[in-house]
Amino acid sequence: MTNISTPTGRQASIERTRRVRDGLRRRHLHEALFKGFGLAAIIAALGFVAILFTDVLIKGIPAFTQANLHLEATFDPAIIDVGPAPVRTAGQSDADFRAASLGWQRDVALLNWNKVVEASLRAAAPAGFEIDSRQILTVAETNARHVLREMFVNDPSLLGQTIKVDLLASANADNWVKGNIDRELGDAQQQLSAPARALIDIFEENGTISMGFAWSIFTNVDSRAAPASAGLAGAFMGSLFMMVIVILLAVPIGVASAIYLEEFAPKSRLTDLIEVNINNLAAVPSIVFGLLGAAVFINYFKLPLSAPLAGGLVLTLMTLPTIIIATRGALQGVSPALRQAALGMGASKTQMVFHHVLPVTFPSILTATIIGVAQALGETAPLLLIGMNAFVASIPATPLDQATALPVQIYLWQANENRNFFEARTSAAILVLLGFMILLNAIAILLRTRLERRA
Amino acid sequence: MKTALFASAAVIALAAFGTTAAFAQSRDTIQIAGSSTVLPFASIVAEEFGATFPEFKTPVVGSGGTGGGLKQFCSGVGESTIDIANASRAMKAGEREACVAAGVTDIREIQFGFDGIVFASAATGPDFALTPVQVFKAIAAKVPVDGELVDNPYVNWSDIDASLPAQPIQLAIPGSNHGTREVFQEKVVTAGAEEAGLPEGLSDEDKLAVETTFRQDVVVEIAGDYTETLARLTSNPNTVGVFGLSFYDQNKDTLKVATVDGVVPSLETVAAGEYPVSRPLFFYVKGQHIGTIPGLEEYVQFFLSDSISGNGGTLEAAGLIPQPSEKTAEVLAAFEAGAQ
The missing domain is CATH 3.40.190.10 (Periplasmic binding protein-like II)
Structure with missing residues (x-):
């Protein structure tokens, strides 16, 4: 044993202090380095996210405004040359009336409504402005004639009247007004003819064309014939149906399996095997679930192609492992004291689980569910394999109707050949999807904090 | 809690019922x-x-x-x-x-x-006036030079023909899942190979191999759609891409179309049968x-x-x-x- 007071002892003590100080410096350095790396990683990650978001925002925000035409349309009887709308006569059967009314609607549809559109555009153009029919029609979106026709079908008394209508300007006109196309390019490189471009400039000056909020993005379905009217309503409903199916199926099945595996199942080779497989399933690429869905739901169970029901079932399979794993984790985190206390008071195992353990885990299960659903909401690959990447121009009314989903719509729009217009629409769709995700996550956090406070 | 359990059970039953109901419902779309x-x-x-x-x-x-x-x-x-x-x-x-x-x-x-199939390059680049034989010489892995098949020696378009721009050969063609690819193969590459004159005495199989084996280093096969081809052109402006005429029509502001055999592709020239690749x-x-x-x-x-x-x-x-x-x-x- 060395004595500190002896010279050798003092030397040893100095040596030890030096070693400790060196060690301390090294440890501090390591800590500083680690902190530095961590900070750099976060800054880099945030930087990339910031770049991505700025890019999407810059590209997407202009798509939320759109060029509108304010015109006066005349329902000229010379063009709209049809008989009066059938009126239901006494004693007429439902089927007969329907047939008569459909026949009349088809007659109306076969009229040349473009003439009405053209006349209203010409009425707004300065007198003597020279432009041919085909060129002037490129100013308004091609759905203008359907809009006018529907107004007439809904109210046949419009015949002969002149009313104010708001129509969408065509996608090319929108591009021109927004300056998405270089104005200096020659005629050969422009989508619109020179007179049409000049007319748009005049319209912009005299207020016939004005920019307005693009409600069509939210209220309309996808459109190729009339790009300016393309919207997300169909895709949104498709996504909504799928999410509801995922929540209704994945949550009860996932939570029940987790509870059984964690609380009731005997610990054996078999349950170990199941656990390993569930963990593996969580890591399986989503496209594999798509293949499975196509083989099982479409080919075997003959579910309709492109239906949110099939999509929802595939996404349920994909979300199940996430929910099971998270729920099991939450159950494992519950203190054994709680279980023992419950059992000690004479509760049965089921009572212990449902009355005492499960309520404590609600916040975590909820978080896991929302994360799982959000993941399912953003999933594209499996949907491509069950035909949900189709062009669907109607809003699905039930989960059995054909539909697309928001992320698939993004995929479809980015591939649209009218790139000048759809580049912005694609980014706008991304913003809508992100908004939806943020909303979901906000709900999750809100619910979790409320439940945690109560627990 | 019990009610929640029953509710979930009911929901599952309902979903299962909904699934069976789907079989009965007939498709009307x-x-x-x-x-x-x-x-x-x-x-x-x-x-x-x-x-x-x-x-x-x-x-x-x-x-x-x-x-x-x-x-x-x-x-x-x-x-x-x-x-x-x-x-x-x-x-x-x-x-x-x-x-x-x-x-x-x-x-x-x-x-x-x-539909016409067009060759287009970046609008900022030089003009191209192509012929099928030039495209064949640019794209094939082996080309005939002085009656012998040799590994493709051409680096720039101007090496093939002095009338073409001195720009490195880069091509983006549709992948084999596209119908466009077959037309491109048949009407451009195979036609070009015949015109170029493959050496005598090649078996049909060897001929086919020469006509369908492309240079991997300068040819990119696009499995996706034309937007992907366009993205290639944007990232590498030297690329010449193969597009449908309708796609080119919508993107005239960024693309410049090449003539084939001196004919500018358009609705009129394709309809009249003047433009060869349709x-x-x-x-x-x-x-x-x-x-x-x-x-x-x-x-x-x-x-x-x-x-x-x-x-x-x-x-x-x-x-x-x-x-x-x-x-x-x-x-x-x-x-x-x-x-x-």
Whole structure:
């Protein structure tokens, strides 16, 4: 044993202090380095996210405004040359009336409504402005004639009247007004003819064309014939149906399996095997679930192609492992004291689980569910394999109707050949999807904090 | 908690019931899939069809390429199979056999117009005036030089022909899942190879190998759609890409089109048969579904009507090259006559 007071002892003590100080410096350095790396990683990650978001925002925000035409349309009887709308006569059967009314609607549809559109555009153009029919029609979106026709079908008394209508300007006109196309390019490189471009400039000056909020993005379905009217309503409903199916199926099945595996199942080779497989399933690429869905739901169970029901079932399979794993984790985190206390008071195992353990885990299960659903909401690959990447121009009314989903719509729009217009629409769709995700996550956090406070 | 459990059980039961109910419900929407070249045209017709016929639902149009669409089409008869396959080439004998083997015996071919295939480069770059033989020399792995097959020695376009720009050879061509690829192969590369004069005494197999083996270093095969090809051009402005004429029409501000054999591709030159690289466009209708799926027959008639696919029709504005009205009348008559 060395004595500190002896010279050798003092030397040893100095040596030890030096070693400790060196060690301390090294440890501090390591800590500083680690902190530095961590900070750099976060800054880099945030930087990339910031770049991505700025890019999407810059590209997407202009798509939320759109060029509108304010015109006066005349329902000229010379063009709209049809008989009066059938009126239901006494004693007429439902089927007969329907047939008569459909026949009349088809007659109306076969009229040349473009003439009405053209006349209203010409009425707004300065007198003597020279432009041919085909060129002037490129100013308004091609759905203008359907809009006018529907107004007439809904109210046949419009015949002969002149009313104010708001129509969408065509996608090319929108591009021109927004300056998405270089104005200096020659005629050969422009989508619109020179007179049409000049007319748009005049319209912009005299207020016939004005920019307005693009409600069509939210209220309309996808459109190729009339790009300016393309919207997300169909895709949104498709996504909504799928999410509801995922929540209704994945949550009860996932939570029940987790509870059984964690609380009731005997610990054996078999349950170990199941656990390993569930963990593996969580890591399986989503496209594999798509293949499975196509083989099982479409080919075997003959579910309709492109239906949110099939999509929802595939996404349920994909979300199940996430929910099971998270729920099991939450159950494992519950203190054994709680279980023992419950059992000690004479509760049965089921009572212990449902009355005492499960309520404590609600916040975590909820978080896991929302994360799982959000993941399912953003999933594209499996949907491509069950035909949900189709062009669907109607809003699905039930989960059995054909539909697309928001992320698939993004995929479809980015591939649209009218790139000048759809580049912005694609980014706008991304913003809508992100908004939806943020909303979901906000709900999750809100619910979790409320439940945690109560627990 | 118990009520929640019961509720979930009920929901599962309900979902299961809903699933079985699906079998009974009959499909009332026409389902279409296939060629991405035909997709824009078919989508427009589908929309117009839905708007014109209030009693029918708007058909649903999927993509997947000509090959993928025909595969789906030939998977059988019934509501979970598609009714119409869009194709940018005619159905092959092998595909027809597969169809018949799966029970799809009533296949009705509808040819509705033409599409041109164009070479385009970045609008900022130099002009290209190509011939099939030049493209063959640029793209093939082995080319004939002085009667011998050698590894492709050309680096710049100007090495092939002094009239071409001194720009490195880079090509983006459609992948083999696209019908466009076959037309490109047949009308450009194979035609070019013949013109270039392959050495005598090559077996047919060797000839085919020369015609279909491309240089991996300068040729990119695009499996996706034309937007992907366009992205290639944006990232590497030296690339010459292969596009459909209708796609080029919509993106004239960023693309510059090359002439082939001195002809500028346009609606007029393709329709007149002057521009060499064009192909007919088709869709195939499953005859067995007529009568089961409402509106199928009307869709075909509507598609072939003058105001849609005829001269000055809706599809011409979208870039389709209309076929002579006699041909359309013939196709429609054959369709209405029934199984061929």
